[in-house]
Amino acid sequence: MFFVLSKTIALIAVPSNLLVGLMVIGVVLMATRWRRAGMRLAGTALIVLVLAAYLPLGRALGHVLESRFPSWDPKSGAPDGIVILGGAIDPWLSRQHGDVALNESAERVTAIAKLARAYPNARMIYAGGDGTLLKRSGAEADLLVSLLDDFGIPRARVTLEDRSRNTAENAAFSAELAKPKPGERWLLVTSAQHMPRAVGCFRQVGFPVEAYPVDWQTSRRFSLWPNSTFSLGLARFDDSVHEWIGLIVYWLSGRTSALLPSA
Numbered sequence: 001m002f003f004v005l006s007k008t009i010a011l012i013a014v015p016s017n018l019l020v021g022l023m024v025i026g027v028v029l030m031a032t033r034w035r036r037a038g039m040r041l042a043g044t045a046l047i048v049l050v051l052a053a054y055l056p057l058g059r060a061l062g063h064v065l066e067s068r069f070p071s072w073d074p075k076s077g078a079p080d081g082i083v084i085l086g087g088a089i090d091p092w093l094s095r096q097h098g099d100v101a102l103n104e105s106a107e108r109v110t111a112i113a114k115l116a117r118a119y120p121n122a123r124m125i126y127a128g129g130d131g132t133l134l135k136r137s138g139a140e141a142d143l144l145v146s147l148l149d150d151f152g153i154p155r156a157r158v159t160l161e162d163r164s165r166n167t168a169e170n171a172a173f174s175a176e177l178a179k180p181k182p183g184e185r186w187l188l189v190t191s192a193q194h195m196p197r198a199v200g201c202f203r204q205v206g207f208p209v210e211a212y213p214v215d216w217q218t219s220r221r222f223s224l225w226p227n228s229t230f231s232l233g234l235a236r237f238d239d240s241v242h243e244w245i246g247l248i249v250y251w252l253s254g255r256t257s258a259l260l261p262s263a
Contacts (some may be wrong), residue, residue: 002168002253013043015241016234018050033220046049053230056223058237063218064194065243068262069199069211077185078119083174083209084112085167085190085198086128091137100143107214109144111189113151115212122187125177126162129169139163167246168192168255171201179205193240194213197247201254211263 011017022045029038052058088108093101102109116124128140139162148155159175164170180186190198192213201210217236226235250256 014238019045050235053234054226058240059218061240062193063222066218068196072212079122079187080184082184083125083188085170089140094143097143105191105215111214116153118237124158127174129162129164131165164178167201169203175205175207187212199225200261204259
């Protein structure tokens with residue numbers, strides 16, 4: 001039930017979708033006796049949409065999340081294990097074209113090659129099932145196999161977790177597979193913006209991990225400079241709001257250890 005509810009909320013609560021919807025409602029009202037109210041609604045929604053796209057709102061929200069966990073320091077020593085979260089492979093497109101299609105979070109996958117070479121004795125788990133609500137495109141983990149061949153990594157080196165559909169299940173099922181022993185050090189690889197929610201979920205199931213953030217979207221020093229591209233600015237705003245909503249929902253439902261986990 002939580003999976004269906006969380007995916008539905010994530011779809012409905014996309015700011016750009018909501019604002020466009022309000023604009024449409026306003027336009028419809030303009031053809032009725034509520035013409036003035038419709039004009040105000042459509043105009044306000046349009047202004048907010050433009051401001052969200054060009055002002056650095058999305059970058060500000062994302063920067064707060066990405067600042068919670070710094071880049072991992074390899075000087076701390078080799079880890080005993082590594083968990084890589086899915087979300088970088090598009091199963092539907094991959095099966096449509098017969099080749100693995102990576103999305104904007106590709107660094108989650110490419111980190112596997114780097115870490116496998118750097119830490120040949122570390123256990124590795126890739127956690128990624130089918131997180132789609134309607135398409136049912138198959139598990140991401142199943143598609144990773146061909147990439148491991150391309151990377152020159154033996155398939156047996158990476159344990160595939162193909163049941164999880166969201167971050168909470170990533171943590172729960174990874175913990176079942178890893179069975180971490182006291183004193184072991186495990187890295188968690190995911191996008192920097194997603195890291196607070198991911199670490200919170202792992203802590204909640206009793207799986208202590210060290211953050212290995214990738215896929216950075218903001219610079220170390222936040223800038224108030226406006227966005228130069230409407231589509232890019234709006235996409236960043238949508239993504240950041242989506243992650244904040246996820247944090248709040250997970251915290252209220254008891255699936256993360258804190259509202260805004262940090263190192």
